[in-house]
Amino acid sequence: MRPTAPASRNRAGETARLVAAAAVVLVIAVGSIFVGVSDVSLPALLANDAGAWEIFWVSRVPRTVAVVLAGMAVAVAGLIMQLMARNRFVEPSTVGTVESATLGILVVTVLAPDSPILTKMVVASVFAVLGTALFLAILRRLPARNTLLIPLVGIMLGGIIAAVTTFFAYRFDLLQTLSNWMIGDFSGVLRGRYELLWIVAVLVLVGLFAADRFTVAGMGQDFTTNLGLNYARTMRLGLMIVSLISAVVVTTVGAVPFLGLVVPNIVSLLFGDNLRRAVPWTALFGAAFVLVCDIIGRTIRFPYEVPVGMVMSVLGAILFLFLLLRKRNA
Amino acid sequence: MPETPVTPATASHIRPMPDGGRPGPRPWSPSRWRDAVRSTPPGLVIAVVAIAAVVLVAVFLTIDLKGNIAYVLPRRVIKVSAMLLVAVAVGVSTLLFQTVTANRILTPSIMGFDSLYILVQTGLAFVAGAATLATAPSTLKFGVEILLMVGFSAILYRWMFTGATRSLHLLLLVGIVLGTLFRGFSSLLQRLMEPSEFIILQDLFFASFNNVDPGLLGVSAVLVALVCVGVWRMRHTLDVLALGREVAINVGVDHKPVVMRVLLACSLLVAISTALVGPVTFFGLLVVSLGYQLCRGFRHAWLLPIVVLIGAIALVGGQLLLERVFGFATALSVIIEFTGGILFLYLLLKGSLK
Numbered sequence: 001m002r003p004t005a006p007a008s009r010n011r012a013g014e015t016a017r018l019v020a021a022a023a024v025v026l027v028i029a030v031g032s033i034f035v036g037v038s039d040v041s042l043p044a045l046l047a048n049d050a051g052a053w054e055i056f057w058v059s060r061v062p063r064t065v066a067v068v069l070a071g072m073a074v075a076v077a078g079l080i081m082q083l084m085a086r087n088r089f090v091e092p093s094t095v096g097t098v099e100s101a102t103l104g105i106l107v108v109t110v111l112a113p114d115s116p117i118l119t120k121m122v123v124a125s126v127f128a129v130l131g132t133a134l135f136l137a138i139l140r141r142l143p144a145r146n147t148l149l150i151p152l153v154g155i156m157l158g159g160i161i162a163a164v165t166t167f168f169a170y171r172f173d174l175l176q177t178l179s180n181w182m183i184g185d186f187s188g189v190l191r192g193r194y195e196l197l198w199i200v201a202v203l204v205l206v207g208l209f210a211a212d213r214f215t216v217a218g219m220g221q222d223f224t225t226n227l228g229l230n231y232a233r234t235m236r237l238g239l240m241i242v243s244l245i246s247a248v249v250v251t252t253v254g255a256v257p258f259l260g261l262v263v264p265n266i267v268s269l270l271f272g273d274n275l276r277r278a279v280p281w282t283a284l285f286g287a288a289f290v291l292v293c294d295i296i297g298r299t300i301r302f303p304y305e306v307p308v309g310m311v312m313s314v315l316g317a318i319l320f321l322f323l324l325l326r327k328r329n330a
Numbered sequence: 331m332p333e334t335p336v337t338p339a340t341a342s343h344i345r346p347m348p349d350g351g352r353p354g355p356r357p358w359s360p361s362r363w364r365d366a367v368r369s370t371p372p373g374l375v376i377a378v379v380a381i382a383a384v385v386l387v388a389v390f391l392t393i394d395l396k397g398n399i400a401y402v403l404p405r406r407v408i409k410v411s412a413m414l415l416v417a418v419a420v421g422v423s424t425l426l427f428q429t430v431t432a433n434r435i436l437t438p439s440i441m442g443f444d445s446l447y448i449l450v451q452t453g454l455a456f457v458a459g460a461a462t463l464a465t466a467p468s469t470l471k472f473g474v475e476i477l478l479m480v481g482f483s484a485i486l487y488r489w490m491f492t493g494a495t496r497s498l499h500l501l502l503l504v505g506i507v508l509g510t511l512f513r514g515f516s517s518l519l520q521r522l523m524e525p526s527e528f529i530i531l532q533d534l535f536f537a538s539f540n541n542v543d544p545g546l547l548g549v550s551a552v553l554v555a556l557v558c559v560g561v562w563r564m565r566h567t568l569d570v571l572a573l574g575r576e577v578a579i580n581v582g583v584d585h586k587p588v589v590m591r592v593l594l595a596c597s598l599l600v601a602i603s604t605a606l607v608g609p610v611t612f613f614g615l616l617v618v619s620l621g622y623q624l625c626r627g628f629r630h631a632w633l634l635p636i637v638v639l640i641g642a643i644a645l646v647g648g649q650l651l652l653e654r655v656f657g658f659a660t661a662l663s664v665i666i667e668f669t670g671g672i673l674f675l676y677l678l679l680k681g682s683l684k
Contacts, residue, residue, distance in 0.1 A: 089503070142679075148499035149678065155506055156675045163668040170661055257510075306521045313514035320507050324500065 014277065021284050028291045029068055033060045035295055037303045058191045066189045066197050067294050067308075068287045070249050070256060073200035075286025076207050076279060077245040078260020079267075083214035083275070084238045085139055087150045088268075089324075091260030092132075092246040095154035098255045099161040100131025101247040102181050106165055110172050121196060121251045128243035128250075131161060136239065184254035184309035186294055197252045200245050204283060207241050211279045214238050254309055256290065258316025263289055265323050372632035375624050379639040386646045387414070393654060410646065412542040415550055416603045416610075417617075417641030422561060423599035424614030425621070425637050429572045429630070430592045433498065434622070435677045437614040440502065442509035443483060443600040444609035445516070450478045451605075452516040460527035468545045476601045483597040484590065509611075539607050539649060539662055550602045557595050564592075565630040572628060610663045612670020617641045619673060 033056070034040060040060055044052040078091035085095075092098050104127025108120050135154055142150060169178045217224050217234040224231040249256065263286045267278055290308065293315060297306040391406050424437045438444070454475060455463050463471060486508075520528060561568075567588060570578050579585050603610075621637035648662050 138679075146499065148497060148503050152499055152503055152506070152678060153675060155503075156671055156678065160668060160671040160675070163664055163671060167661055167664045167668070170664065301522050304521075306518060310514060310518045310521060313510060314518055317507050317511035317514060321504065321511065324504055324507065 018280055018284070021281070025068070025284050025288045025291070028288055028295075029064050032064050032067065032291050032295050035298050036060060059189075062191045062194050063186050063189045063294075064291075066194045066253060067186055067290050069197045069200055070184075070186075070253055071259065071287040071290030072283040073204050073245045073286075074249055074256050074259045075263040075282045075289070076204050076260075077242045079264040079278065079282045080207055080211070080214050080238050081242050081260065082264055083211070083218045084136070084235060084242075085150060086218040087147055088265055089147065089151035089261065089320075090154055091258070091264075092128075092242055093255060093257045094151050094158065094261060095135040096131045096158040096161050097128050097135075097243055097246045098250055098257075099158040099165065101125070101128040101243075101250040102178070102255070103127055103131075103161055103165045104247070105181055105251060106169055106174065106178065109174060109177065110168070117196065117251060121248055124251050125244050125247035128247040129239060131157075132239055132243050136235070181250050181254050182309075183307045184249075184256040184312065185305075185307035186253055187305050187307070189253065194252055197248060199248050203241050203245050203248075206237075208279045208283075210234075210237060210241075211275045215275050254307070256309060257313045258320055259286060259289065259312060262316050262319040262323070266319075369626070372625055372627060372629075372636070376632065376635050376639065379624070379636060379643060383639045383642040383646070386643060386650065390646050390650050393650070408542055408544050408547065409539065409649075411547055411551070412606050413539065413645040413649065414642055415547070415554055416607050417645050418554055418558065418638050419550075419599040419603035420610070420614045421617050421621075421637040421641040422558065422634060423596040423603075424618045425630070425633060426561065426568070426592050427596050427614075428618060429568050430589050432572060432574045434619070435498070435615070435674070436502065436505070437612075437618070438596050438600050439609060439611045439614060440509075440674070441505035442512055443597065444604040444611070445509040445512035446483060446486070447475070447479050447601050447604040448609065449512040449516045449519075450475050450482065452519045454478070455527075456519045456523060460523070468543065469549050472546060472549060472605060475605070476598060479601045480594055480597045484593065539645075542606055546605055550606060553598065553602055557598055561595060561634070564588075565634065568592075568630040569628065572630075608663070610666055612674060613641070613644075613663075613666050615677075616666065616670045616673055617644060619677070620644075 034042070036055075036059075038051075038055050040052045040055050045056060074092070081090050081092060081095065081097075082088055101124040104124040105120050107127070108115055108123040112119070135157055138153060138157070139150060142153065165178065166175070169175045213229060213234045216227055216229055217231055217238065221231045224234065264278070264282050267281045267285055271277060271281055290312070293311045294308045297308045297311045300306055300311075387410055390410055391403070395402065420439075423443075424439075427438045427441075428434055428436060454471075567583055570581050570583050571585075571588065571592075573581075575585055578588075617640050618637055620640050621633055624640070625632050625636050627633075644666075645662070648665065652662055652665075
């Protein structure tokens with residue numbers, strides 16, 4: 001844990017830096033709008049080209065909005081998970097939340113194939129909550145000091161759930177459909193097909209205001225109660241936020257691995273552990289990170305696309321390794 | 331190596347560790363069945379599992395054998411030989427790996443060996459191009475892949491295992507993340523290929539028990555046999571290695587070269603089994619844990635055959651059961667993954683295995 005910045009550093013400077021960072025994210029976002037196969041360029045838009053404007057509103061803007069929303073939300077969900085587990089190496093995809101959500105979608109696809117996406121989302125959320133609750137229950141029985149055991153257990157739990165999912169997907173010939181949710185991909189985002197993702201914006205706001213409670217709750221039940229906070233309720237709130245964000249993101253665009261792990265750690269390396277500040281920074285970095293990965297995915301094999309989940313799994317795994325081995329050399 | 335026996339894993343066995351401290355060797359929990367097994371002489375155990383394995387193979391080859399026998403039988407022989415080769419390769423490599431690392435939970439595939447092989451395979455296809463690869467003789471291709479694989483893994487694992495004693499959990503986590511990285515990188519490379527090239531290579535990337543390349547069987551069999559002869563001749567050294575680095579050096583084993591030789595054998599065996607049927611992460615862990623369970627001593631002369639035979643029983647029996655009783659075939663590796671994952675969690679949470 002790094003020492004936090006001295007309190008004398010004034011709030012105004014902090015806000016100014018946040019605004020500057022937000023501006024940078026905005027620039028990347030606008031840039032990402034103009035990446036793509038069909039011709040949507042500034043001159044075309046200025047010339048009032050109807051085709052360009054249509055692509056702009058139907059495909060490009062929704063896609064960029066979806067990327068920003070998902071990036072912010074998954075990063076914040078990772079941060080909340082880390083606070084609750086008091087462990088730097090957990091995030092929804094290393095504790096079984098994402099895998100449970102996928103299992104939920106599979107179940108609903110098998111039992112009621114025609115159900116609308118909202119139903120899928122609700123079922124996925126229920127499964128995500130159950131999976132995360134299972135992890136938290138195991139966590140309570142583990143020695144808290146063992147930083148590396150906890151992510152290991154989480155990853156294994158996720159692996160077991162994923163094996164069950166694969167098994168049934170195989171039985172019902174849904175393996176190919178399954179990969180839609182397992183590998184995050186923004187190429188299918190169009191107007192009218194991503195709007196449910198706005199739910200996560202609300203969840204991120206809730207997380208922003210409740211962040212310091214999760215820090216307290218992470219200290220343990222006795223400590224929390226001592227400070228006059230309802231432990232069970234706070235943990236439930238965190239559990240709900242993390243699970244819902246994961247479920248919504250998995251159902252709309254698919255899993256974005258390692259994002260929730262890497263971003264909060266980078267933010268903590270840069271700015272220390274002041275929670276109130278960490279949440280907005282985490283959200284901004286998350287958005288920027290996914291934007292950049294999405295642009296990489298769209299340009300690396302132009303005109304084809306590589307799903308952002310694949311780019312993330314390579315970059316994210318490298319950063320994860322860096323974080324794991326960093327302490328060793330120090 | 332601690333004298334703690336490995337019990338069969340079920341989720342209900344997951345216990346909290348007492349008061350968060352590091353538990354010492356757990357007191358012997360009496361279990362009649364286990365005592366009975368453990369008091370059986372290893373020779374008898376080997377005989378029993380060998381008979382079981384032979385019977386299963388015979389059943390696998392002959393069950394429902396009708397129609398065009400000249401067509402069906404050779405296909406079954408290919409399948410069964412692939413399974414037997416994999417049983418040998420995975421069992422021996424896992425046992426060796428655990429011996430060298432003096433540890434009962436690390437296995438080559440958990441440390442990312444087989445994902446590394448997939449990456450080498452994909453990388454080679456990416457660099458050389460599908461056309462070259464498809465026309466090149468499969469033995470040559472296999473040889474180049476194995477050379478690359480052994481080279482890379484030697485560098486990688488030297489870096490991981492040299493230096494002071496390090497946290498087991500860190501090693502495991504690094505291994506798992508490395509595996510994810512290798513797999514992610516391979517699928518990224520596959521995406522970057524021309525779709526037409528990818529189609530040529532598709533079979534290569536999706537090896538499974540039902541999709542064995544018969545061209546590789548002969549080479550693999552020879553290689554596995556050679557490695558096994560080498561390992562068998564080292565068996566007494568391995569017994570000493572299992573006691574840990576200090577003891578081994580004390581008794582006069584030249585530790586570093588021996589370890590490197592063993593890791594080399596592991597890389598070879600993993601490459602062979604992955605080339606034949608693709609990655610099966612937890613199979614080695616399952617088989618070796620069962621092997622320790624059935625064998626009274628820690629002699630490699632006993633352990634090696636027991637582990638290999640259990641592997642054969644698990645693969646052939648499992649496949650037989652799935653195909654004939656439940657009526658679906660490819661799911662075997664998924665089931666191995668599931669049971670193995672639970673066993674791994676159990677070993678991890680039990681915490682006494684270091």
